[in-house]
Amino acid sequence: MSQDLKVALVGNPNSGKSTLFNVLTGLSQKIGNFPGVTVEKKEGFTKLPDNRSARIIDLPGTYSFYPKSRDERIVMDALADKTSSVHPDLIVFVADASNLKRNLLLFSQVADLRIPIIIALNMMDLASQAGIEIEVDELALKLGVQIVPISARKGEGIDQLKMAISQSSSIPTQFSSIDVPSLAPDLIHAIRRDLNIPYPYVALQLAHQHEQLSFLSSEQNKRIEEIKSEFSFHSQQSQATETIGRYNFINDVLFDTVKLNSDPGKETMSNRIDNILTHRVFGFVIFFAILFLIFQSIFAWSEYPMSLIESLFVWMTDIGHQYLPAGAFADLMIDGVLAGLSGVLIFIPQIAILFAFISILEDTGYMSRVTFMMDKIMRKVGLSGKSIVPMIGGFACAVPSIMSTRNIENWKDRMITIMVTPLIACSARLPVYTLLISMVVPDQKVWGFINMQGIALMALYVLSIISAIVVAWVMKVIIKSRERGYFIMELPVYRMPRWNNVLLTMYKSVKAFVFEAGKIIIAVSIVLWVLSSYGPSGRFDAIDEKYSSVTIAQEYPADDISRMVSSEKLENSYAGLIGKAIEPVIKPLGFDWKIGIALITSFAAREVFVGTMATIYSVEADDSNLASVRDKMLSAENPETGLPVFTVAVAFSLMVFYAFAMQCVSTIAIVYRETKSWTWPAIQFAYMTTLAYIASLIVYQLLK
Template identity: 60%
Template sequence: MAKDLKIALVGNPNTGKSTLFNLLTGLNQKIGNFPGITIDKKVGYCKLPDGKQAEIIDLPGTYSLYPKSKDESIVFQVLADKNNASHPDIVVLIADATNLRRNLLLYTQVADLEIPMVLALNMTDMARKEGINIDVNKLSERLGIQVVAISARSNAGLDELKKAINNTTSIATQLKGADILALAPEAIEATKKRIGTENDYFALQILHQHQHLADFTEVDHAAFDQIRKANNFETSTLQTAETIARYRHLGTVLSGVIEDTGAARKFAFSDKIDAVLTNKFWGFLIFIGILFFIFNAIFSWSQYPMEMIETIFARLGELGHEYLPEGVLSSLLLDGVLAGLGGIVVFIPQIAILFAFISILEDTGYMARVTFLMDKIMRKFGLSGKSVVPMIGSIACAVPSIMSARTIESWKDRIITIMVVPLVSCSARLPVYTLLIGLVVPEKTVWGFINLQGLTLMGMYLISILAAVLVAFVMKIILKAKEKSYFIMELPVYRAPRWTNVLYTMYEKSKTFVLEAGKVIIAISIVLWVMSSYGPSDRFEAIDKKYAAIEAQKDSVQISTLERDKSAERLENSYAGILGHAIEPVIRPLGFDWKIGIALITSFAAREAFVGTMATIYSVEGGDENVVKIHDRMKAAKNPVTGLPVFTFATGFSLMLFYAFAMQCMSTVAVVYRETKSWKWPLIQLVYMTAMAYVASLIAYQLLK
């Protein structure tokens, strides 16, 4: 469907740009990549008051058009290059009304590119509470564009913003933020002539960062470099001069526009809270307390919905076996697809709770404090403060976290971050942890409020973070680089979480988890069912003859027991069983049997495949007809040699440690290759993480058995 307007949302980080994007587009949005690069492109669709359909592009947050990272370079590429597929008809620049002067620096740069623009003053309600009053009409008159006061968090001013977009046709008519031509007259004139433009600022930006634009040939790039050299064009000096000139201009523009009656108390509230939350001692104690609360809630709050989902899938399996005709297709559907899918869907409540808390922590501004708190510690172990953001993000998923490492300027810090981020326990490990914890850790509460299962889950996450930090320290010693890294971060003001945004995040992440994991699980379940149901014909014929002879001499109760024994023996001699037994000698010292071995192999496609694999294996094997839940079947499983439970305390913890450290995610391997442009780093990562997993599991099992 053709779109009438293409609108780009532009703004500094922490201005509410993404919240506004979600408000404008609702669920009518998608995520892809910008052409030719791996940076995320968020696009949504919105209907305007006059009936026009608008395509909304959420560009990465940036403080200026001079990029400090790959993400930020996208903003200039999209806005400056009219041939870019994402080049907008209108720019909506979102500015934080509580810090307007700093936010308008980016506005003056975008305005000089001569694109029609609307200025959205976000957080105006918060500005008023802080004693900041902005004369919107006077500001609009001085800038020569429409200015709209909004509050994305409380959904205020949205209709006015849509009307302003409808009525925007001309470029800003303000006086220029700086005399651009005076900065480098000869170089700018030569560049304008070369590219055929009358825009001074566009020509200046081409000289600064033409290498980021794909629209030019090698001859063009060489010509720009020659112009720079001939005119002694110094990028850093000119950028500084331009910034100073723009701030002088903004002083004139904002004179009489902003009345700040609360300057003295403006940050008093935030400062008092930060004195505690970023304190070296209390800050860490509070962070640990919050983590414990989250992981305790993941177990406690999800118990009833998980039991309900388990019961529904168990009942579907019972009805299927009762009403569907016996045969290959029914077995595939019930023991393969349904069992595997049920093993994933049951964890939706826990995934939703995890992402709800992550969204709340980000929305309130607390996550930024955690990043600040961890900066000094991370530096001692070879990581930049900017590495904290990808590491915390990895609690959700390592793939976008690895991509977010592009914001780290230092090559060494970026590589180390990429190499250790997959060690941090992600949401894909959550189903594995919770299943195993439920099997080997008693559901007890000590001291009235500490849930042992929640405490164990938090321990697994802390172990993974500690492992990532220690590996980073080793890599800091091994990798050599002369670059100096720095960490500058703006701490956003504290805000109440926007609950609709939290609910949307829960829905979106749960849907992604089910759809992405579901595709893998169903494919693996089908392959695994085939491998578990079939085997070498001579072996299966021998088993059939053996049990046929025994059945002729037994009664119906004994025959029922023999059916279970026969199913177990057929599974053991199936292609899956043969594969499991082949690797069993290698994994036996870790406490794993051949069934767990099969799950380890399938998990290299995706970690959460462990749960679906175990569900399929135990469904194919059969068992007590009164025990239909996979969790209960696994708990009842016995070692045929020792007669002890398969999933003992030692085996459970050994298996959890293996999943904590092993690189069992093909998507992560692929994105590391894509980000480093080399197979060297993903292969090193695969080898060292697998070795760590094996050694940790071996030590744990041998000590605990």
């Protein structure tokens, strides 16, 4: 074995595999894609007792080697291809001790690949609570593998598991549950001989799945097809025979090693809770009450830390003006980079709170119930419950959510889900919403505890859900397909959230927001500062000459002259000219040319809107005005009317525009990659932009 051991985590969905991955790797993990495909790969490192480092690869959860989705096919791809960079030296099979029979089907298949394997028998505490008694040593003897009882959520048994990994043999010791060659002797022999395959079960799986396996060449695929035809191989019949044989073995093993001490007719606690939380009426009431709590908390809990961050940036701006020598570099750093950064970092508390709640809902098992409840509604608009998973994920970010639609087998369901997921209010919209809401919605409480700003934020999120469902219903009629979708999912038992996992999720989400959005915003802020600080030849000189006259000096105070010069230079800068060019188009929506600049720059990422506003108003302001971006926007006046720029009508028009508009180049790129065509992202951009314009126009005209 190599110095750095490659360890793959394999198991069923909801077996606790991802929790174990987080416990083993902590902060030393990274996200990427599996070689040659766009399926997300999680890997990290853990230190073993013998001071070696183990590379932990978290493979997608699957119930068997006969996959229903692209994510599940990755498991066979990684385990069967010895040349793959993710092919493991050792497999840690994560099994749910409270549902061992179902888990052992996949284990028996993995064991027949003849890769060294250890079983991490997870959720032993839940099995004990359910009255399930497992003779671990006897089970290990019958399977021929080392079994380590653990509770990943509580961190129990992790040191013993690391010790077992460090002491693992490079020689597979596991027993086979069936006589694999007897399933198709001639076919298996021919594939092993012609493709140089060492183990019978790998050869059998190549016969079943060769068309989906990326590591096979076209010549090898052709040869397997010839062998299948030669021996009249029936894949489904072979799968059925294999599965029956494996369950016969599993039943015999469990009969001798597992005892049930509880009353089998007694209803479990999870089922009793489900009777309330998934009730056809009260279930939805509770779900919306939870959403209400989340959005109230986003405003109430984040107010103090946001004020601290806001004050910090005002102080840093003041320090910059005091100690940096006046000139272009100081202006760039203060009005460009610092102003742009303030527009990102101030929203860290709200992003952290949002992702903390999402993590808690997933950790407790409640998010699966939401998926289950929404299935009936989704079917009425032409989708399945599987569409809810990426749509709920859209609250965080549309990009990974669109990638997760690969789990949807039905082509029509998948395409509709891809087309409507960007309508769901993602975390990138949160900075735009909270900034504008804080400006025009009073921070008042109704009945002493309901925050008006929280209600406004929740209304925008509910609007995003309703709009996605309505658009999906329209597309159900437009997009034609004869395929029928189906929805099968397992509801995990309710558990207490693992708080260190919640904190880890918050940290990773905030880190991704700051560094991914931050890089874009700094780049955009620098470009925007240049465009805002310079203009066509002669224009700035004419402005300086105009305001240096004795008449102007006598008529206005020095501070007012400085402000007027900044304002007029901004209007005549390259950025100002771009904004002026599109102003006639956006004026019916209540937007001026400065907002127009923000609409263009935020196409890189929606949250850039805030940084753009910060940069524009910093460039326009004089050095004595060190107010935060919100205060600068509140004090901005329309030169034609003398009224505030950001009225209630303008703010809500802008929020509705961002609710519908496709202001995200990353999402367009991922839709192209997933659909392999520019047609779908073009349609998506067109319909979302049209929807945004019409909705924004209606809102502004009604409220103005």
